[in-house]
Amino acid sequence: MSLGHIAAAIGAGAGLVVLALLPRYADAYYLSLAISLLQFTVLATAWGLFSGPTRYVSLATTAFFGVGAYTVAVLGEVLAWPLVLLIATAIGALMAVIVGISTLRLSGLHFVIFTFGLAELVRQLVIWYEVNKTRVLGRYVFVDITQNDIYWQLLALTVAVFAIGWLIARSRLGFALRIIGEDETVARHCGINVTLAKVMLFAISAVFITLVGAIMAPRWTYIEPSIAFNPTISFQVVIMALLGGAHRLWGPAVGAIPLTLLFEFLSARFPATSTLIIGVVFLLIVYALPAGVVGVWERFSRQRAKAPVAAQVQA
Amino acid sequence: MTSPAIAPLLEVSGLTRAFGGLIAVNTVDLSVHSGQIVGLLGPNGSGKTTALNLISGVLRPDSGSIRFAGQAIGGMPAHRIARLGLARTFQLVRVLDGMSCAENVRAGLAFHRPPLSRGEIDQSVERLLRRVGLADRAGVPASGLTYIDCKRLELARALALKPLLLLLDEWLAGLNPSELLIGIELIRSLKDEGLSILLVEHVMDAIRSLCDRCVVMNSGRRIAEGRPDQVLADPAVIEAYLGVSSDA
Numbered sequence: 001m002s003l004g005h006i007a008a009a010i011g012a013g014a015g016l017v018v019l020a021l022l023p024r025y026a027d028a029y030y031l032s033l034a035i036s037l038l039q040f041t042v043l044a045t046a047w048g049l050f051s052g053p054t055r056y057v058s059l060a061t062t063a064f065f066g067v068g069a070y071t072v073a074v075l076g077e078v079l080a081w082p083l084v085l086l087i088a089t090a091i092g093a094l095m096a097v098i099v100g101i102s103t104l105r106l107s108g109l110h111f112v113i114f115t116f117g118l119a120e121l122v123r124q125l126v127i128w129y130e131v132n133k134t135r136v137l138g139r140y141v142f143v144d145i146t147q148n149d150i151y152w153q154l155l156a157l158t159v160a161v162f163a164i165g166w167l168i169a170r171s172r173l174g175f176a177l178r179i180i181g182e183d184e185t186v187a188r189h190c191g192i193n194v195t196l197a198k199v200m201l202f203a204i205s206a207v208f209i210t211l212v213g214a215i216m217a218p219r220w221t222y223i224e225p226s227i228a229f230n231p232t233i234s235f236q237v238v239i240m241a242l243l244g245g246a247h248r249l250w251g252p253a254v255g256a257i258p259l260t261l262l263f264e265f266l267s268a269r270f271p272a273t274s275t276l277i278i279g280v281v282f283l284l285i286v287y288a289l290p291a292g293v294v295g296v297w298e299r300f301s302r303q304r305a306k307a308p309v310a311a312q313v314q315a
Numbered sequence: 316m317t318s319p320a321i322a323p324l325l326e327v328s329g330l331t332r333a334f335g336g337l338i339a340v341n342t343v344d345l346s347v348h349s350g351q352i353v354g355l356l357g358p359n360g361s362g363k364t365t366a367l368n369l370i371s372g373v374l375r376p377d378s379g380s381i382r383f384a385g386q387a388i389g390g391m392p393a394h395r396i397a398r399l400g401l402a403r404t405f406q407l408v409r410v411l412d413g414m415s416c417a418e419n420v421r422a423g424l425a426f427h428r429p430p431l432s433r434g435e436i437d438q439s440v441e442r443l444l445r446r447v448g449l450a451d452r453a454g455v456p457a458s459g460l461t462y463i464d465c466k467r468l469e470l471a472r473a474l475a476l477k478p479l480l481l482l483l484d485e486w487l488a489g490l491n492p493s494e495l496l497i498g499i500e501l502i503r504s505l506k507d508e509g510l511s512i513l514l515v516e517h518v519m520d521a522i523r524s525l526c527d528r529c530v531v532m533n534s535g536r537r538i539a540e541g542r543p544d545q546v547l548a549d550p551a552v553i554e555a556y557l558g559v560s561s562d563a
Contacts, residue, residue, distance in 0.1 A: 172425055179422050182411040188393035189371065189403060191426040191476065 019155055023148040031147055033264065035219070038154035039212055040260045043233070044240040044252035045161045046208035049168070050201045052246035053177035056108055059234040060099070060115035063122045064092050064206045066229035068213025070126060073223050076143040085214055092210025093203045100199035116234070123229035130225070138224035145218040153215045161208050165249040168204070173197060181247075232275070236263065239278070243285045245292025254293050322385070324349045324511050325370070325401075325480055330379035330389075332369055339365040341535035342379065345513075347480060352502070352512045354522045354543065357532035358556055363515040364406055366532070367482050370513075371403045372396040384479055398428050402478035404469045406485050406515075412458040416449055419457050419468050423475025443471040447501065463494045470501070481505065483514040487521050499524060519547070531555065 023031055043061060051058055071088040079087070103114050130137050168174045176197045179187040187194050213228070220227060236259070244255030262281070266274040289296065323346035330343045340362045347353045355363050368374045370381055372393035381389040388396050402423075411419050420443050424436045431439070444450050447467040452460070457468060466486060473481060487498045499521050506512060506525075516522055522529065522543050529546045531539040533555035539546045546552055 172430075175421070175425055178414070179411060182413050183409055185373065185393075185405075186409050186411060186422070186472075188373075189397050190422045190472070191394050191397040191428070193392075193394050 016155075016159065020152065023151055028147070031151060033261075035147065035151050035154060035216075036264060037257060037260050038151065038158055039216060040237070040240060040256040041253045042154060042157050042161050042208055042212050043237045044244070044256040045158075045165065045249070046205045046212075047237045048241045048244075048246040048249070048252035049161070049165050049208075050205035051241065052248070052251070053174075053181045054198055054201065055181060056104070056198075057112045057238060058115045058202075058205075059112060059231075059238070060118050060206075061209055061234040061237045062229050062231055063115070063119035064095070064209040065213035065216075065233055066119070066122060066126075066225070067091055067095060068210035068215075069217040069223055069228040070139075071210075072143065072214045072217035073139040073141050073228075076141055076217070081143065081145065085211060088210050088214040089207050092207045095210075096203040096206035097199055100202040101195070104195060104198045104202065116231075119229055119231060119234060123225045126225045126229070138222055140222055141217050141220060143218050147219070150215055150219055154212070157208065157211055157215065162249065164204065164208075168201075169249060173200065177201060232278075235282070236278070239282045239285060241292075243289065243292055245294025247291075248294045251292055251294040323347060324384060325513065326380075326382045327366075327370065328380050330366065330369060330381065331377050332365060332374060333377055338535050340369060340376075340532075343530075343532065343535075343537050345530050345537070347511050347513050349479075349511055350506070350509055351527045352506050352514065352525050354526035354529040355513060355515045355532065356517075356522065356529055356546070356552075357538075360534075361532040361555070362535040363532055364484055367403065367484055367513075367515060370396075371401060371482055394426075397476055398426075400477065400479035401482070402473035402476040402480075403482035404466070404473050404484055404486050406488075408462070408465045408469050410457040410460070410465050410468050410472075412456070415454050415456055416444060416460070416468055417453040420444060420471045420475050423472040427477070439475065443475055446474065447471045448497075463490055463498075466490070466498070467501075474505075478510065480511045480513065483512060483516075485515055485517065487516060487518045495521070523547075 022034060026034065043065070047058065047061060050056070068088045068091075071091055072084055075084050075087060099115075099118060103111055106114060127137070130139075168177075176187065176192045179190060179192060180194055180197060184194055217223060217228075240255040240259045241252035242255065243259060244253060245251035259281075263274070263278065266277050270277060291298075325345075325347040327343060327345040330340055330345070331338065332340045343362070343366060345353075345355070345366070355366065357363050365374065369376050369389075370383075372388070372391055372395070375390045379389065380387060383396070383401055384399060386399065388399065388401075411422060414422070417440050420440045421436060424431060424439050440453070441450070444453055447470050449464060449467055449471065452464065457465070460468060470483075470486065483502070486502075487495060490498055495518065502512065502514070502521075502525055514525070526543045528541065529539075529543050530537055531546050531549070531552050533551075538551045538555060539549045541549075
């Protein structure tokens with residue numbers, strides 16, 4: 001391990017301690033803002049885990065998020081909290097595997113439309129069940145989880161999503177995914193089971209998104225399908241990941257932080273027109289930064305790397 | 316179990332695949348024996364590449380059987396066929412542009428069953444790059460290679476699978492005369508190492524000097540089979556390439 005690595009590890013550790021202590025100092029407003037930031041950081045990073053290397057644009061974020069939230073709404077009062085999270089993980093993974101096996105053979109465009117439809121399908125199923133079986137559309141979430149607990153759990157999940165992403169990038173699965181991203185036909189002829197690799201990654205990504213939904217559920221004391229399965233979340237996550245750049249692990253987080261703050265500001269300041277402004281922001285990002293902030297950063301660091309070499313050659 | 320020495324490494328019989336009304340490959344028989352180079356010839360659009368795609372698992376056959384090293388592989392997914400020891404290159408050369416040359420070769424080594432050790436992989440990357448003449452390019456991005464170097468790299472990646480059979484789809488096309496000589500020598504040296512090769516090719520010099528046998532296709536059907544000089548003199552083959560002469 002080089003000196004730089006040690007310094008980075010110490011820096012990350014210190015940053016983590018500061019973040020973990022934040023609830024002691026922040027008031028309710030800033031704590032709630034910090035929760036939003038962590039929520040979107042995990043969602044965008046988890047989205048990028050799958051969509052970065054495979055280049056499939058998934059709009060299923062809200063489907064998994066909502067399933068996580070509903071797992072808590074249904075089981076939160078009857079089971080111990082860790083068990084609820086475990087069940088949410090299992091449901092998210094199972095749903096991702098089923099969806100993955102049936103759709104990941106589709107081309108990119110069909111996949112986008114399918115995932116968007118999936119979120120709507122799950123929402124309609126929940127509405128149907130609630131209206132016809134329980135006869136009440138909404139549910140109350142009464143669990144003994146404070147805002148601080150939510151914050152700490154999201155912080156742990158943030159660490160976990162980065163750790164898993166880092167490990168995947170160094171694994172055979174990560175290498176397989178890079179090859180698949182370059183050329184799927186070549187990947188198959190190198191002996192890579194392309195479908196299996198994609199489904200595994202989709203499931204890993206979906207588990208994190210489901211867990212965010214589960215952890216966030218106690219924040220609302222009352223949920224109904226339109227809250228838990230809000231399609232705006234899917235789009236926001238895509239915008240964030242694209243702004244940051246989905247082909248690097250830390251890219252989506254770079255987009256998530258400023259855009260969470262922007263969306264927060266817009267919904268407070270222009271509640272009626274915020275969706276319209278978000279749409280314009282989306283267009284501007286796609287036109288101005290097709291490879292995201294990461295792409296710009298890579299271009300600059302390449303130029304900087306080239307300049308000294310040229311100077312040495314001259315000398 | 317050891318198969319009898321006379322059983323071909325690759326045996327294709329009655330292979331058929333249609334796209335809508337067009338029968339691209341029509342009841343084709345073809346075999347490659349161990350240690351042989353077999354040429355698959357025919358005018359453009361005669362179904363050669365489709366035949367390779369059926370053998371390597373890109374496409375599923377409509378009917379017919381493909382046996383490779385004692386196993387029926389017709390319709391098997393491409394990654395399983397690759398793991399059995401069947402490697403290929405592509406007509407339009409496909410290197411992984413975003414990766415270095417070493418990583419391109421590593422792509423062919425990293426997914427063996429059972430997996431190779433890290434040390435074995437590192438050694439093989441170096442050996443294979445040297446084998447195709449790219450030893451000094453290990454760290455260079457594949458996007459910066461010349462056309463012939465891309466072809467070399469693609470070949471190294473195919474060889475990384477430790478194949479029993481190599482399918483080359485017009486691997487010599489587009490090379491200039493001096494590159495062509497290098498390319499022919501490279502393929503010959505692979506044969507000398509015991510590799511079996513099925514090659515789709517239009518370069519007649521290469522076919523004459525490399526192939527033990529040739530199979531000629533036209534409009535999806537096999538129209539001739541035999542030694543290169545025999546099939547190239549066959550009236551049906553000449554007709555397929557040049558058309559019927561007007562005074563006939």
